[in-house]
Amino acid sequence: MTLADLVDLVRGGTLGPDPAKCAVSVAFTTRQGVRHATRDQSYRNTVISLRVAEAVGSCAVDDIADAEVHDCVGATVADLLDHPAPAVRTAALDAYLMHARPHARSNARTVTIDPGDSLAKSMARAAAVVDLLDPAPGDRVLVVGVVNSLLHHLRERGATYVPCDLRPGSTEWGEPIVPDALSALPGCDLVLASGMTLGNGTFEPLLRHAAGKPVVLFAQTASAVLPWFIGSGVRAVSAEPYPFFWLDGGPTTIHHYTERPAC
Structure with missing residues (x-):
């Protein structure tokens, strides 16, 4: 299995519904800063998340513009698997598989x-x-x-x-x-x-x-x-x-x- 193999299975509908009929209804970022009690270090992360039906897929990213996130809303998974930003492609694939094959x-x-x-x-x-x-x-x-x-x-x-x-x-x-x-x-x-x-x-x-x-x-x-x-x-x-x-x-x-x- 390679990433390309997995994307091909998704595009072909082998693992679930047609990704061209699965649209992103919500797109958002989570920006986190943390310093745990008793720890000397702090750190921060940014995550883009996309919602497809009941499922949310996510990908950490160094940074992403709000407009780029908003542009994902209404797009289909099939569209976003060709997105130029790796984080968007990853979040879309994650959301689709979370919808098609939920962990539960x-x-x-x-x-x-x-x-x-x-x-x-x-x-x-x-x-x-x-x-x-x-x-x-x-x-x-x-x-x-x-x-x-x-x-x-x-x-x-x-x-x-x-x-x-x-x-x-x-x-x-x-x-x-x-x-x-x-x-x-x-x-x-x-x-x-x-x-x-x-x-x-x-x-x-x-x-x-x-x-x-x-x-x-x-x-x-x-x-x-x-x-x-x-x-x-x-x-x-x-x-x-x-x-x-x-x-x-x-x-x-x-x-x-x-x-x-x-x-």
Whole structure:
């Protein structure tokens, strides 16, 4: 399975309704800034989301103009799969698959993140993701998309890691963040990567260069898309649809896939 293969299946109606008859009714952005209690670092993210029927598909993006988002309203999924912006294409594909093959009717295992403050929920989500990765003590993990709560739990499990992100900086423990994930791959045993890699175009190169290393994804971006790559370079996916855990102090749900959804 490649991204092009998956898009072809969608265009052909193999996975659900005709995408030319599925229109976007709502398009919006979520802009987040956060600094958890007791943490020294803050960060911010922007996400574009598109609604198709009852489903919302999302993709993180560095920035996007309000007019570009508004122009998605009324467009069909078929139209937006040809959009020049990768984030729009990704959100449209995600919304379509969320509509055609919702997580609740999939073969995924549902995991509930209990209510709590932002740090408690971040840590709980991270613990569930690291459980899915299941590193052994001494394993070296390439982490693509730095989330300090994930790094905390890897340290707790006795694993080491190489933190990689397109944003420069350092981790909560002062470790430098590596910008080039591919150069760090040879020295790592496992890969834990964000769904943002699909939206920024680094996902398929990462899979090609992983060369058989186990790859686990934690996905807010493209949570309904990435499970289709299980068995094609991906071992498991922690899929988290909108609204994400950081938007609400109440319980939220993630879905753990270890098998590809059925066609």
